[in-house]
Amino acid sequence: MSDKSFLRAQYDREGYAIYNDVIDRELIAEASDHVDWLLEQNPDLRPEQLHNNLMTDDPFWVRLISDDRLLDIAEEFIGPNIALFASHYISKPPTDGQPVLWHQDGSYWPLDPMEVVTLWLAVDDSLQENGCMRVIPRTQNMELHEMKRHTEEDNVLNSRIDPEFVNEEDAVDIELTVGSVSVHHPNIVHGSNPNNSDRRRCGLTIRYIPTSTRILSDDKWPSAFLLRGNPVEGVNQYLDYPRFDPKKHMAFSGCEEWS
Numbered sequence: 001m002s003d004k005s006f007l008r009a010q011y012d013r014e015g016y017a018i019y020n021d022v023i024d025r026e027l028i029a030e031a032s033d034h035v036d037w038l039l040e041q042n043p044d045l046r047p048e049q050l051h052n053n054l055m056t057d058d059p060f061w062v063r064l065i066s067d068d069r070l071l072d073i074a075e076e077f078i079g080p081n082i083a084l085f086a087s088h089y090i091s092k093p094p095t096d097g098q099p100v101l102w103h104q105d106g107s108y109w110p111l112d113p114m115e116v117v118t119l120w121l122a123v124d125d126s127l128q129e130n131g132c133m134r135v136i137p138r139t140q141n142m143e144l145h146e147m148k149r150h151t152e153e154d155n156v157l158n159s160r161i162d163p164e165f166v167n168e169e170d171a172v173d174i175e176l177t178v179g180s181v182s183v184h185h186p187n188i189v190h191g192s193n194p195n196n197s198d199r200r201r202c203g204l205t206i207r208y209i210p211t212s213t214r215i216l217s218d219d220k221w222p223s224a225f226l227l228r229g230n231p232v233e234g235v236n237q238y239l240d241y242p243r244f245d246p247k248k249h250m251a252f253s254g255c256e257e258w259s
């Protein structure tokens with residue numbers, strides 16, 4: 001069995017898969033600088049909350065999520081016509097990084113059908129000690145449950161799935177080295193612990209949809225970019241790619257080609 005079909009079979013069985021060493025150190029270093037730059041531009045945001053509303057006019061972000069190495073993985077799961085739905089850096093600072101409580105992504109998303117794949121790119125080594133993502137294998141077969149608001153403790157999503165649906169003894173830590181990627185299903189139950197360590201834990205979530213998946217929104221969706229292949233007529237309105245302007249944007253390798 002090739003690596004590709006092994007990982008696809010693992011995803012189908014367990015609801016997740018891991019691809020090692022996908023993105024080179026140079027590009028990851030730029031992503032790490034990008035997180036610092038975004039925080040400088042948005043000093044009121046917590047570093048776990050760098051969401052897709054910030055990417056509409058951000059050429060580096062679009063350059064990163066449209067990298068062919070990431071799209072090639074997405075294509076394995078959703079086929080050749082690929083758009084972006086959303087992306088979010090969850091950067092947990094040392095010592096007080098917030099947890100992500102157990103949840104199913106699909107419960108939050110205005111998508112029809114719920115055909116979507118998440119790639120989670122490790123911008124830092126993501127380990128048990130600094131609050132790596134955790135999944136409950138095979139829960140991708142469970143229907144989507146409504147998320148419950150939960151603010152009794154600090155947490156990234158301010159919500160969680162009803163604990164009656166979570167069997168925490170079955171959880172698996174998704175430990176990743178810098179530049180590696182995990183892939184997960186929209187129904188799988190997952191989350192992560194707080195970061196109490198002295199090392200940052202930053203990951204970039206990237207949600208890719210086939211162009212046949214409709215984003216249900218009356219407003220222009222802030223991260224709807226067509227990334228590969230063809231659109232489907234009447235489904236979604238895609239944004240123009242942002243153009244690089246040295247006065248507004250973080251410089252990056254190859255940024256001239258984006259001006």
Ligand SMILES: O=C(O)CCC(=O)C(=O)O
Binds near residue numbers: 100133205
């Ligand atoms: O980064 C984390 O800790 C959790 C990520 C997550 O919930 C997601 O990618 O859907």
